[in-house]
Amino acid sequence: MNLLLAEDEALMLQILKSYFIKEGFNVYTARDGEEALELFYNHQIDLAVLDWMMPGLSGVEVCREIKNTSRTKVLLLTAKGEADEELYALNAGADEYVRKPFDPRILLARARKLLNMDAQIRIGKLVVDLEGQKIFREGRDLQATSKEFQLMKYLALNKGQIVTRKMLLDQVWGFDYFGDERTVDTHIRRLREKIGERWIKTYRGMGYSLEDGPIGEKLDNPRGDSPDE
Numbered sequence: 001m002n003l004l005l006a007e008d009e010a011l012m013l014q015i016l017k018s019y020f021i022k023e024g025f026n027v028y029t030a031r032d033g034e035e036a037l038e039l040f041y042n043h044q045i046d047l048a049v050l051d052w053m054m055p056g057l058s059g060v061e062v063c064r065e066i067k068n069t070s071r072t073k074v075l076l077l078t079a080k081g082e083a084d085e086e087l088y089a090l091n092a093g094a095d096e097y098v099r100k101p102f103d104p105r106i107l108l109a110r111a112r113k114l115l116n117m118d119a120q121i122r123i124g125k126l127v128v129d130l131e132g133q134k135i136f137r138e139g140r141d142l143q144a145t146s147k148e149f150q151l152m153k154y155l156a157l158n159k160g161q162i163v164t165r166k167m168l169l170d171q172v173w174g175f176d177y178f179g180d181e182r183t184v185d186t187h188i189r190r191l192r193e194k195i196g197e198r199w200i201k202t203y204r205g206m207g208y209s210l211e212d213g214p215i216g217e218k219l220d221n222p223r224g225d226s227p228d229e
Contacts, residue, residue, distance in 0.1 A: 002026050002139040004048040006036035019104045024122050026139040033057025045072050052078035060092045067093030073114045121156045128156045142194045155210035164207040
């Protein structure tokens with residue numbers, strides 16, 4: 001997920017950036033409103049976290065422009081505590097509003113809720129979006145096909161466990177599938193090309209497993225050939 005973080009206080013910016021990176025976000029940082037908009041227009045941003053009071057364009061002004069041109073989620077940070085100020089921010093299009101001072105863990109929870117990240121499975125820099133039925137690598141949509149997504153979903157839900165070709169056929173192609181079982185190997189090979197060779201390990205004579213750590217030279221069969229051979 002790509003996150004735009006705009007905050008004019010350098011220390012706060014670095015602290016929040018560290019929290020979001022640890023959570024798996026790809027973070028773009030800005031120190032003022034103009035820089036924030038430049039980053040927004042040059043990158044695919046999923047969530048913008050904007051400080052209200054910034055040099056030049058305010059967070060509210062940046063929020064309004066973002067909302068006028070996209071469906072990107074916006075969360076505003078502010079020291080302002082009046083109800084009228086919160087209403088003003090929400091009327092400008094903000095999806096969420098967090099008052100300073102705040103616990104960064106609360107901010108992360110609000111961000112995850114906005115992005116519906118509880119409907120996502122994260123494995124390293126890979127994200128399996130269960131609701132959007134997409135696979136992301138370092139924030140980039142891998143344009144997975146329906147079958148590739150369903151394979152990745154089943155492997156991710158059973159991460160660390162060996163699943164057989166028959167299990168994958170039943171779950172992805174359906175119990176009434178009577179075609180060539182080797183179609184699984186073909187789709188696994190294509191999925192590996194998109195997500196990277198390191199994630200899916202072949203266990204000869206057994207099946208496949210999505211591993212959470214580097215596989216490297218330990219891959220018995222990095223080309224994705226049949227586990228039964």
